Each structure stands twice: as structure tokens, then as C-alpha cells.
Amino acid sequence: MPDVSGLLPAVTIAIPLLAAVLILITGRHENLRETATIVAALAMLGSVASMLPSILDGGRVTLVLLPMVPGGDLALRVDAFGMVFALTAAALWLLNSFYAIGYMRALQEHAQTRFFFCLAVAIAAAIGIAFSANLLTLFVFYEILTVITYPLVVHIETPEAMKAGRKYLAYLLVGGIFLLAATVLTYILTGTTDFVPGGFLAGSGAALTLQILFGLFLVGFVKAAWMPLHAWLPAAMIAPTPVSAFLHAVAVVTAGVFGIVRVAGWVFGMPLMASLGLGVVLAVIASLTIVTASLFALAEDNLKRRLAYSTVSQLSYILLGVSMLSVAGMTGAMAHIPFHAFMKITLFFVAGAVIVSAGRERISDMKGLGHKMPVTTLMFAAAAIGICGLPPLCGIISKIYLAIGAVEGGMPILLLVLIASAVLNAAYFFPIIYTMLVDRPADPHALDAVSEPPLTMLVPIVLTAVISMLLFFFPSVPFMDLVRIAIGEITTGVVP
């Protein structure tokens, strides 16, 4: 199917922006304000889903928002890979909205209007990143996402939070500058920034220039939290849990790895990456990040921070998949974006539920919680098992593709990274499962007041866990199908 022009991409982005305005207007009437969020989330999911059939047919939807210079317009193009991100973000924003409403009300948080306003703008930016047709558009939405998530990170406004927020901004804004530099350099080299399946940089400059350009991109996409530029992510754990969920699953880090995959597949192209030796560089960074972050997670007693290090490690699975420069590796990398998002958001939802219901953040204080919060903790166990790459959750699927991709890409040494990481993942997740579900508290009455969280939180927890499980049984619907189309695009250079 050829590219078709349509307004839907812009509508999809406009919906949450409109909701943001409504949230500001209705700020004093909580129920009305929350209605705006939920209706917008539903409408946006519907809007994204309505484009799905034509994308699955191999079509693309394009729209120029603002003509500027050739190759540097503000333009949107919905393709299969963008759809992977957009669908993940839209689905999880809906669940996260319910969860956030329950969480913020249960803890009687202040400044809830600002909170929901920022979330709505942020999701618009995330969808914008997913639908960007070129580097310039991607950069614009990427920067909006950075700025608008800052008030979310510093939500509690303590000096500690402000310090964490400064760290967050410092890393991400500096990264943004690098992304701008990379975009400008790309434009200078080729006269365009439009994404082309299979890349468009080949032959446009000296090897060293292109290698440096890739380095600029890599630093630019610091949202992928690769080490040693990861410190902003654990620091941002100071934010309320729905924000953590948003950062880790819905939008922010996902935007980082999305950008790197986009650049690898649609700007450089795998053959050029291979001839420049960039796969090896990326593989080294990803491997070190995977192992080091897992070791940090092992020593961390604060649940949310342990999860943060887990995210750092898991995101590098995606970089690792890209670095293999093989079809299976790229498939694993792309598939891991939605799969990891659904599982990780479950874990953060549970961490927040434990804060709301039991007021506990340290793992060592969570002994026996499972006897009081059976559903919540079981969902945690399921999602943790999934992140470890064990059945019956979707994590095992990306792991299988990554393993095959390592051999296919001629880097079987990376299998050792996968083995070490599998052991370390289990080493830091299963003690949590044991503590919650099997162990008993020293004081038998310590948990008397604890119960399951409110339904607005419990239902999203169950749904994300169940979806993670369904994605194991039906991975093709729709993510693997989309990934297959995207892989077809970048390997053959033509839309299938």
C-alpha cells in the first residue's frame, strides 16, 4: 500500500493537548478534570488503533504540519515501528491514568491539576516522537517531553526532589543539545533529515564523521539510560509512582530506545552501521550497562530504585539487539520495547500500590505482604518472572530472538552477556518474590491494617499483567506483526 495523507496523526496528538487545556479549565472540579483525562486517553487509544489496520497492510499515514525547509519540515509519518511505540504508549497511558487517579487521591497529593496537565502534554509529545517523519520533528517532540516531565519529577517539591530534578534536566537537556547537533550535522551532510527505511547516510561523509555523528546521536538519546549516563533515572525515582511508571514504561525511556532504533534502522541502516563498526561499540556499551546495572539492582533495598536499575539493564537489551545488526536481533530489540513496557509498568504499579496500602518502600519491610495483598503481589511475581525472561510472559520471546540474533549477527560472545544477565535478573527479582509471597513478618500483627489497593489501582495492575501474559500466547497481535513489517522495511529498503 502506498503512503496516504491523513489528518489522523495530528488528531491523535491534538487529543491529549486538548485534554490538557480542559484539565486546566476544570482544575477545581476533580471529577470533571479526571473525566477529561480518561476520555482523552480512550479517544487517543481509539485514534491510534483506527490507523492500525492500514499499517498492518503495509501502508503509512503522512502529514506535513509545518513546511519549513525541504527535508526539515515539521512532519508526521505513521509507520509500523512508530505504531509499536504509539500503541504501547496509548494503551499504557489509559491504564496509567486510572492508576494515577487512584494513587493521587489515595495519598491526597497536592497540585493534582498541574500533575495531570503535564501528563497529558507529555503523552502528546511521546506520540509525536513515535509519529515523527524526520529527525527535526523528533527533536522538537523529544525536547518537549523533557521539559514537560520536569514538573512531574519534582512534584513533591522538597529540596531533595529539586536536586533530583536538576539532575534530570541537566542530563536530558544536554542530551537534547547533542541530538540537535546530530540533526544539524545530518542535514549538512545529506540535505535532509527524513527517515528512510534502510537509512540514507551511506556515502555521505567520511567514516570518522559518521562515527562521531553516531556518538552524538547516542549521547542525544540519553533517555535510553545507558551507562554511564544513567544516573538521572534512579534519581528521578523521587517522583510519585505513576510518574515513575510513565517514565519507565509509557514514554520517556521508551522514547530514548525508540530513537536509537529509529536512527539505526532509518538513518544509518544496518549495513552502514556494520561497515563503520558501530555494532561493536554499541554492544560494548550495552553489555557493560546490562551487567553493571544488574549488579547495582542486586544491592538496592529500595524497591523503586531496584526497579529503576532493572530498567537501565533491560533498556540495554534493546541496544544489545540493535548492536547485533541482524534481523533476529533487531526483531528482539523492537519487540522488547512494548514487552518490557507492559511488564515493567506492572512492577511499578505494584510498588506504588504497596506505598499506598502499606506505606512501605524498602524490600526488607515487605515480608508477608502477599498474605494481605494476594492479587497485587501475585501480579508482581508474574511480571518479575516475565522480566527474567521466563514463561508464561512475553519477556521470553524477545530473549529468544536476542539469543538467535547474537549468533546470527556473528557475535556469539553476547550470549555470555545474556546468560550473566539472566542469572542476575533472577538473583535480584526472586528474593523480592520470596519476601512478599512466602516470608512472614517478625511481628504477626504488623500488617493488620494492610489490604489490597483501591480498584482504580488494582484493575490496571491486573490488566497490565494479564496483557503481558496474553502477549506470550499471542505475540503477533499486533506487536510482532508490526515488528515484522518494520523489519521488512529496513532490511529490503522498500515497504512490503
Added chain:
Amino acid sequence: MIAIPPGLICLAGILPAVFLPGKVRNAWAVIVGAAGLGAALALAPSSSLTLAILPGVETVLLLVDPMRSLAGCIFALAGLIAIIYAAYREIPAVETIGILASIGATLGIVYAGDFITVFVFWELLAIASLCIIWSSGAPGASGAGYRYLLFHIFGGACLLGGIAWTVIASGNVAIGPAAEGGGLLLMLVGIGVNAAFVPLHTWVPDAYPRASVAGSVALCIFTTKAAVFLLAAIGGWGAAVAYMGAAMAIYGAVFALLQDDIRRLLSYSIISQVGYMVAALGAGTAAGIDAGLAHMVNDILFKSLLFMAAGAVIYRTGSSRLSELGGLGRSMPLTAICAVIGGLALAGLPGLNGAVSKGMVIEAAAGVPYLAEALLLAAVITVIYVSRLLYRVFFRPAPEGGRGAVPRDPPAPMLAGMALATILCIAIGIVPDLLTDLLPGGTHAHPFSPAHLVESAAIFLAAGALILILRSLRYSGRGWGADIDRLYIAAGRGVAWFSAGPMVQAADAIGRILDIIIGFLKRMSANPPVAFRIAGMTLALPLVRMLANQEMAGAYEESLAGMKRRYPDEQIGIWGGGYGLVFVSIVAFLYFVFDLLW
């Protein structure tokens, strides 16, 4: 014809089991186990079920051939026996899940037609076993379960690596000989963890004695034998694997001799007997594969029988130690009869099933130098440790200061489970064709041929002589607890220490240094011209002191100090944007340089 994979029946049975109350859950578990067995028995030859779940991968959930039918039926049957045995009390929910999932995962591995399906069920089996271990609540179960899991995650990941290697080399996911080189090594390590290859075996004696008495019966059936089956299904192994089998056979037997805890003893016995199977499969011939499979079937029967008897003893006496037990032959006669039959089957007495397949294994081992001799040596040690086990638990007089109440035979479900296994041990022992007719290679056993009878007699005579000379049955004490797992635990503690100590400290140090640098830059950027001026003047200070006269130098120092005192006149934070300008100009400059050079 569409056939239902028996493993999926057991897995589907888990969900209702979660919600059913105690006694009903027991009945439900028995029904599911029986349904799984029925489905396995009813599978039509050469039926299959292929699903395209993943793009580009043909996942074959069901593939029926003689080898798979035999293994599927015995695993389903043993699983049912384990459930019946466990039903002597209300089976805890988690243990029910674990047992049903173990059966389902093992049947999944057995009937799988491709490596990806094998891998998925392989990982599921590890989690299922973990459920069984953790549900016991026994002291040490948490640590043992954790180590068990880490071991099997490691093995699973290695297996995945080997599978990936093989899939790329062969171009498809069908089960077949492993790729050369690293792929072969990874696959051997991966399967080796589950098959308890020495030195990857420590999880067996670590975890199995810590499960509940019913849990250890279920555990002893599946994990190691599923690995043996996979070895048989892949095929094409060489002498190295055969010698690994011999090493396991001797190592396990020797350690079994040194144990005091009966279930720990039986755990080492598993390693030893799996060694026989691995040796037979490593021999590589069709007869070797038949022998390995036959011994797998027989070991499942007599080993689960012994674990059931051990469980009955522990349940009735509360003790699991050879040094504390004794005289139970009178008070638990039925248990004693079953245990003796199981023990003698393990020892290889003609007329019981162990002799059938042990003879086949040693016959198949003749093709590999010294292999048969090693296995015969292990057989002699086996007779000794079996004698010691049976003697100390059932036949010697009860030790002084024994426990108050006289124990009696266990509840009916336990007896029923033991009786089923006992009958099968005897039946196969007397009529070997019951088993050998089902073998894929059509090998037959001749346990009553003169040569085999002489061989068996020699084994028993040698063992008897050693028992008399060394008085090994008298050996007492608290048993030999050490194994190389001490090394692994130390290594694990090392990693934990490293991540909690040096790594965190290093990260903190880096963070502090960064803070200092950032603080310095921030102060600099508050008023860059003045900052540079101060820096320059400070650098020049020694020169001024050296060259200028006292008065001028004093004025210079004073102006510098004043500048420092007043600095910064006003704080202008230029976070992000300010650096951005610097970086962009650096990038532009670099590009300019490159453009000139190339």
C-alpha cells in the same frame, strides 16, 4: 487429526486448582493427573500439532513417535503416582501448582518437536520445581530454592545459547544434533545443569531434601529425567558425554555412601543413576539410546518408590537421619517391603526392573573403552549404599533413646502410591518385554541370561565382601555435608559483596567527584569573565611575587583577594542552554576541521 498435547491438559488444570478448597483440590489434582495420563496413552501414533505463534518459527507442540510415547506415558504415570502419594493430607495450593506444572512442563518437553518449545517448557519446569521447594516451608528451603533457581536459570540461558547456535547452523528449529564448537558446549552445559552433570549437580542434594516429603517425590521424577530425555531426543553425543556419565555414576555413588540424611542419600543416588543413562546415551548407538531410555523409565519407578518410602518414614518418625532411625521393619512392615523392593531394584537384583536396564546400559557401554568397568564399579558401590540404607532404617535394632511413640505404616494414599510403583518394578523385572517392546530401537534385555546373572552375582558378591571387610554398614556420624556447592555459595556471596560494597562506593565516589566538578563549573559559569580573570591572576601570582617589588605584589594580592571575596556578584544559572551553546560550537568546530581534512 487434531490431538491435544497432554502437557497442556495438566497446565490448564492449574487455574481451577488455585481456587478450589483443600480436599476438593486434592481430588481435582488426581483427576488432572489421570487426564494427563489418559491423554498420553490415547495419543495416536504420528499425530502432531504445529502452531505458528512467532513469525518465522514453526512451533511444534506435539510430535508423537515411539520414544516420545514411552517417555510421555512414564512421566504422566509417575506424576499421577506422586499426586496420589501427596494426597495423604491437604496439598498446599502452591505445591499443587508446582506438581501439576512440573508434569505439564515435562510432558511439554517430551512431546515438543522443536527447540523453541523445548526451551519454553524447560524454563517453566524450573519455576514449577521452585514452587514445590518453596512451598515446603522447611528450614533452609528459601536458600535452597533460590540456589536451585539460579542454577536452572543459568542452565536455561546456556541451553538457549546452544539452541540459538544450532538453529542458525542448521537453518531450522527442529530438534537435532547440536552445532559444533561453542554451540555444543553451551547446550551441554545447559542440559548438564538439569541432568546434574558433575560439577553442576549440587542443586540436587541441596534442594530435594528440603522439599516436603511429597514434594521431593515429585521433584525426583522430572527435572533430571527430562534432561536425559532431551539428550536422547537430540542424539549424536560422543565419548566425552559417556565418560561424564561414568564420572556421575561413581561420584554420586560415593557421595551416597557418605550421607546420613536419607533423602540426601537418595539425591546423590539420582546423580549416580542418571550417570548410567548419560553413559548409555553417550555411547551413541541405537542400543545405547534404548538402554538410556529404559534405565530412565526404571529409575523413575524405583527412585520415586524409594523417595516415597523415605517420605513415609520421615512422616511417621519425624527423623530423616540414618544415625537416628532403626528397627522400622517391624513397626512399618508394608513400607519396609516396598523400600526393600525399590532398594534391590536400584541395586540391580535380577527379577526387578533395575537389573533389566542396568544390564542393557553395561552392554551398550562395551563400545567405549573402560566405560563398562567404571559402571560396574559404581554398581558395586550402589549395592553397598543401598544395603546401608535398608539396614539402618529397617533392620538394625532401634538405637537407644529412640522416639517415644512406635511408628506405624503411613496413610492409605501414601501406601497406594508406593504399591503402584512396587508392582511396576516387579512386573518389568519379571517380564522385561513389557518395557523393551516400547523402545524406539527395538533392543531387548536378557536379565536372566547366564552372562547377566553371573555379572549380577559378581556385583553382589563383591559388595558383600566389601561390606564384611570394611564393616561399612556400621559407619555412623552426621554424614558428609560438604560438596563443591560451598565454592558456588562463596562465589555468590562474593558477587553480592562486590555489588553492595565496592560498586556502591565507587558509584558514590564518582557522584561526589561529579558534584565537585559541577559545583566548580557552576561557580565558574556564574560570572565567567571574572572567573577566568581570577584563574589567570592566581596562576600569575608566583611570577608577580618573584618579579615585582613588595608593594606591587601586596597590591596585586589584595586585588585578587577582593575579587574572590566579591565573586560572584550575581548568580546566573545557565543550566542546559549555556552548555548547549558550548557543545554546539564544539561540534560545529569539529565538523569544520573534518571538512578541511577530508
